[in-house]
Amino acid sequence: MKGISAILLAAGQGKRMKSSLPKVAHLVLGKPVVWHVAQAARAAGIREMVFVLGYGRDKILPVVEAFGGKVAIQESQFGTGDAARCGLAELSAGAKEVVVLCGDAPLLRPATIRALLAARRRQEAPASVLTGVLDDPTGYGRIVRGDDGSVARIVEEKDANAVLRKVREVNSGTYAFDRVFLERGLPRLSDVNAQREYYLTDLVLEALAEGKRVVPLAAGEPDEVRGINSRRELADATRILLERKLDELMASGVTLVDPRRTYIETGVSVGQDTVIDPGVTLLGATRVGRGVRIQTGCVVDGSVLSDGVEMKPYTVIARSTVRKGAILGPFSHLRPETAIGEGVHIGNFVEVKKSRIGKGSKANHLSYLGDATIGKKVNVGAGTITCNYDGIHKHPTVLGDGVFVGSDTMLVAPVTVGKGALIGAGSTITRNVPSYALALCRAEQKNIEGWVARKRPELLKKAGLSAPAAKKGKK
Known part of the structure; x- marks a missing residue:
């Protein structure tokens, strides 16, 4: 929206x-508290944002950068009026309307911001304020209405x-102002009150x-006005x-078998006809395609x-990509920078780290594949390990198309x-293997006949076996 700017109070x-972090830097569903506020403003159509920062400002700068915002510094905490004054000084000349937002109120919706602006314009008022009716209003400023409402x-x-x-x-701390009125009114504020602060x-x-x-505008959902001041909140x-988030996903065609036991963060996207079982956690910027099945505990x-x-x-799985039709698990672990090709099988207790696995390859049991490039239709037998670390450096392993690795x-x-x-199974491969070759590296097997009967007869007795009869000519 042209001519509308936002000041986010986050100082x-x-x-x-009870934290060394500023409260607005704590994570809510995978994003800092203040990120959710800025996202609501952006989704409402507001492009220019000024973040008023103070305590722990370095922890909030990544959010400012993500939204292309400006920074105003409130060195000492003299109240919301003083914070708004700091933010106003950084606004561009083109801002005709100013929305003031609390950086600790992540439940605010974009539609509510738009409604707040519309309410002010309809009545040509200098300001509108978002309110909420709470069962327990403790801690909030109270709204006193006049006879005209x-x-x-x-x-x-x-x-x-x-x-x-x-x-x-109660007062949410969210306002829409005519800029001229805001500029004229802020210098007139007084700190004669119980907290010796300048109240917006x-x-x-x-x-x-x-x-x-x-003009007051009551939030459609009272939760929207709630700020965060404690770990409980x-x-x-x-x-x-x-x-x-879960309601949005189900409305878009995703099946959540038990939403009460599913955790999916804000930045995650999930395609239609995907089925997600209980106990699943999807984090960060994860993208899930269509028709995916994610079972318990993933x-x-x-x-x-x-x-x-x-x-x-x-x-x-962490920071990896998995192509169409691949099957993973149970109990597989993909560490960062892993790329799993189409139709690949990575099975139980297989760990893959910083490796590329080609189309149709399989590693189904008890293996570690690190810093490896594995071609198409490779079979990796149970118990295979890429010994990639010499104590100082990591080294690569390359398996060409169609390689068969024994257990x-x-x-x-x-x-x-x-x-x-x-x-061959049981091999330790230390040199390159040519294409189509058989590589074996085993110690010669030696069988000593009758050794157990002679040296460890108690083992036979424990197993309920009797010693074999001695062969003629043998002592």
Whole structure:
């Protein structure tokens, strides 16, 4: 929206959080609290944003950069009026309307911001304020309405008497202002109050003194006005945003077998006809395609699952890509920078790290594949290990198309196995293997007949066996 800017108040520490982090930097559904506020503003059509920062500002700068915002510094905490004054100084000349947002209110919806702006314009008022009716209004400023329904006063709780504290309609701290009115009113604010701060709420009195109205807009969902001041409130906000996210996914055609036991963060996308079982966790910027099946206990962090992928129980993936039709698990682990090709099978207790697995290849049992490039239709036998680390450096292993690796094989990197080669079970491969060759590396087997009967007869007795009869001519 042209001519509309936002000031996000994010300078406070949040002492009740008991944390070295500023409260707006704590994560809610995978994103900082203030990120959700900025995202709501962006989704409402607001492009210019000024973030008023103070305590722990370096922790919030990544959010500012993500939204292309500007920074205003509030060195000392002298109240919301002082914070708005800092932010106003950084706004461009083109901003005709200013939305002031609380950086600790992540439940605010874009539609509510748009409605707040529309309410002010309809009545040509200098300001509108978002309110909410709460069952427990403790801690919030109270809205006092005039006979015409407009805002007569906003009274902070510390300044409220017993009667006012019973009022359940509260101030959210979110406002829409005409810029000219805001610039004229901020310098007039006084700090004569219980907290010795400059209250943005006192601009209501400025509007009344000019014979104008401040328009209240009650939030459709009271939760939208809730700020975060404690770990309990952080958990409550996470629960509410999670419910919204899961509802959106189900409405788009995703099956969640038990939403109450599913955790999916804000940045995750999931395609139609995907089925997600209970106990699944999807994190970060994970992208899940269509028709994917994710079974119980799986964790996916910042990864891409293409259409038709199947994840069997308790598979863990981080920052990796999985192509169409691959089957993973149960109990597989894909570490960062792994690329799984189309139709690949990665089975139980197989760990893959920083490797590329070609189309149709299989590693179904008890293997470690690290820093490897594996071609198409390769069979990796049970117990195979790429010995990629020499204590100082990591080294690559390359398996060409169609290679067959027998069980219990050690591939001591750097090593290359040419296409179509076969590695015999139990081998330790330390040199390159030519294409189509058979590679064996085993000690010669030696059998000593009758040794157990002569040297360890107690083992036979324990197993219920008797010693074989001695052969003629043998002692």
